Amino acid sequence: MGRVIAGRYLLLHRLGSGGMGHVWLAHDQRLACEVALKEIVFRDPDPTGDEREARVARARAEARHAAGLRGHPHVVTVHDVLEHEGLPWIVMEYVAGAVDLKELVETRGPLAPAECARIGLAVLDALTAGHERGVMHRDVKPANILLAPDRSGAPYGRILLTDYGISVQPDAGETRYTLASVLVGTSGYLAPERATGGPPTPAADLFSLGCTLYHGVEGHGPFERESHLAEVTAVVMEEPRPAVRAGALGPVLQALLVKDPGRRPSAPEAEAALSRIVTPQAEGYARVQTDPGSQPPWAGSAAAPAPPGPGTDGFGQPVVASVSGPAHRRRELPRALRAVLAVSLGLVLALGGVWYAMAHQKSGGDGAASPYGSAVGLSAALQGGECVLADWPGDRFQGVPRLTPDPSCRDQAPDGQVMAFVSAASADEARKLGPARCEERTQEIRERLADVRSLAVVPTGAGFEAVGRRTACLVLGAHGPVYGPLGDRRKVGSDFTDTANMQRRDCLQTHSDRDARLVSCSGPHDEQVLGFTRLGRDVTLTEARTQSDAACAKDVPPRDYGFDPSVYTSGSWSSQGAWRSGTHFVVCTVRKQNGGTMEGDES
Known part of the structure; x- marks a missing residue:
């Protein structure tokens, strides 16, 4: 230093x-x-x-x-x-706020299949760009994949491949800078043909990508052993360990990890398969064609949740400090463009991901008295729409939270809410598939909010029948409370007391810089929520009142949503909650420049 x-x-x-x-x-x-x-x-x-x-x-x-x-x-x-x-x-x-995939899995636990698939698409895109130039990476592994906040502040929205230190252009005649006694690459992630002295090829990089995604979804490598030599031997001689958490990603991993490079999928084939997992039902997204063979196992068993209504309500506690500003009117985007935006924005903001309350590991006691286990602490089954307070043993989403129902959804600044349930045939099925199914069921609402994660509260074996054979799917604030109901659990006409439960396409009636009310988008309203951005760590809440309009105009410009710049402009709202949690999220809106109302033709 x-x-x-x-x-x-x-x-x-x-x-x-x-x-x-x-x-x-x-x-x-x-x-x-x-x-x-x-x-x-x-x-x-x-x-x-x-x-x-x-x-x-x-x-x-x-x-x-x-x-x-x-x-x-x-x-x-x-x-x-x-x-x-x-x-x-x-x-x-310098990638500020970055964490590599290896570290993320170590601290947060295995990721959900759709989350890994999204990471795989980004890395595959980077590898393909190199392969088209004749450059093989040769060291694709979790530690060489960085996840960092994007412009909107979504924690893992940006995905980057790094460390081309041992890359090579095999057809360029360049020297391979290695020592004769050193195997180039990382033992558990080498393709078998590379481990036995074969040349670097795109297929070898794809094998390493398969190992990396396996690590992301399973929490360990497919050939992880006690020594590097044992790992290399396993890569060459043994089949990968069967994946137990991969869900829809399983067939893709199995294809990428085939020993024979000639039988592995090509980059376009891998891209298509990963895209189907990321957005299995995205209308109008040309690269995503629904293939029942690649659907996640829950696709046919759980009905999709009804989309949150555009006019519903929130409430909460602390004061909402409005950063007032003019805004723009929104016109409907073409269906294909709407789908692409929904996919990209939604996956970025949903990447807070699913978390699994593994109550079954600490169950203890009578199942009926503590159906989710003693660590969770609930004596009765969770109910749909019920708000909860979450007391974590350490940092948020570290360990198993102790949950307390909050029937009022406002008296104590709730941490989250029960948004859905997924049924299972057995307690073992609930344990294995509940988290992934909850992620699927809560994806739509998470896409609309700035800073939330999904939490699957899985019953113990003894409590499985007592809770109706269902896993409860919660949506919790990623870094702090949500301060009120979420999605269609909100009431039209309710006042917001914090921006945490403002969501995309909400229509607002504003009486002052500190007073926002949720109203129906079919009638007159003053603003509509377009998205979110995040201000710097050194920006105070008071300073945000003069900076956030400009930040929203830059990061979430209304013209990108079809608003005429001559009529509409950006507005923004900030709140104490985002500054208490340190996230500094700002809600970006659109409104008329002349201060007039918007009449409902925008949505």
């Missing part, structure tokens, strides 16, 4: 370490911005000339390969490669 590299980059602190060295957060003193610097470090304090030359050349190759993909939305941008005191440093884009 404190060193200045090449007379320009001030090292602030270390972000992480890998096989080639350390990655630092640095301040570019010339451009006054933050960048990431990869420092090449030798394990041997006095490396041989050949090893030093190979490491330096590999760093240059990484910069060259990654720079060739500059501007790709799913590749970390490399700006430059420089030498300092005889060693190379790679100057890269």
Whole structure:
């Protein structure tokens, strides 16, 4: 820390370490911005000339390969490669708030199949761009996939492939910068043909992608063993462990992990299969064709929830501080465009994902007295529409929360609400499929809200019959309370007391900068909610009142939703809740420039 590299980059602190060295957060003193610097470090304090030359050349190759993909939305941008005191440093884009997939799974647990499929589509897009240039990545693994907040502030909305350090262009005749005694890649994620000395190919990268997605949905690699040698042996000689959580993703993983590279799906085939999992029912989305063979197992067994009505209500507690501003009127988008927007925005905001209250692991006691287990603590079955308070043993979504019903949905700033139920034939089926089914059932409402996650409350074996053989599907605030009912559980005419339960396409009647009421979109209204954005950590709630209109105009421009810029403009609402939780989410709306009402033809 404190060193200045090449007379320009001030090292602030270390972000992480890998096989080639350390990655630092640095301040570019010339451009006054933050960048990431990869420092090449030798394990041997006095490396041989050949090893030093190979490491330096590999760093240059990484910069060259990654720079060739500059501007790709799913590749970390490399700006430059420089030498300092005889060693190379790679100057890269700093991705603020990023967490790699390996770390995310370790801290949050296995992800849902649709969530992994979305990540797979982004990484596949990046790999395909490299393959089209003749560049193989050769080290696709969870630690090389970054998930970071996007413009709207969705925690894992941006997906990036990083570390082209061992990539190669096999047809370009370039030197492969490796040591004879070192197997290039990561043992449990190598394709079998690579482990036995074969050349790098697109099919090998797709095998590694399959291993990576398997890790994401199962929580461990398909060939995970006690040693690297055992992992390499398993990759070559053994079949992957059967997936138990993969659901609709299972057949895709099975196809990607075929030993024979000639029998693996091509990139377009893999893309189509993953797209069907991400958006199995998206109308008008040309790349998604419904294929019953790839449908999730719950597709035919659970009716989709009724979409929340455009005019329903919220309430809550703290004061809503309106950041007033003009806005734009909304016209209906073409169906295909609406579907694409719904898919992209919804999946980004829904990526808070499903969480599984594993009460069955801590059940104890009588099933009827504690049907979800002693950790959850409820003595009776959850009811539809019931609000709950959640007391987590540590950070939110870490461990199993103790739940308390909140019948009023407002007296104590509820953390969430029961939005659906999914039935099962047995307690074992509920345990295995309940979380994924709850994610499916709550996806629509989560797409409409800024900062929520799904929680599946699964009954214990002893309590399975007592709760009617159903898993309760909750939607909870990801970083704080929701301050009132959600979706169609709200009443038209109710006042909002916090922005947490404002949702896309809500129509608002506003009496002052601090008074917003949910009204029907079919009648006169002052504003309509378009989406969300997030202000910087250093912005106070008071400062938000002067900054958030401009932020919404930039990140959620009404013209993108079909509003005439000569008639409509951006508005915004912020609240104490978003600042208490540290998320700094702002609700972006559209309204008429002249302050007139909108009459219902926008939705």
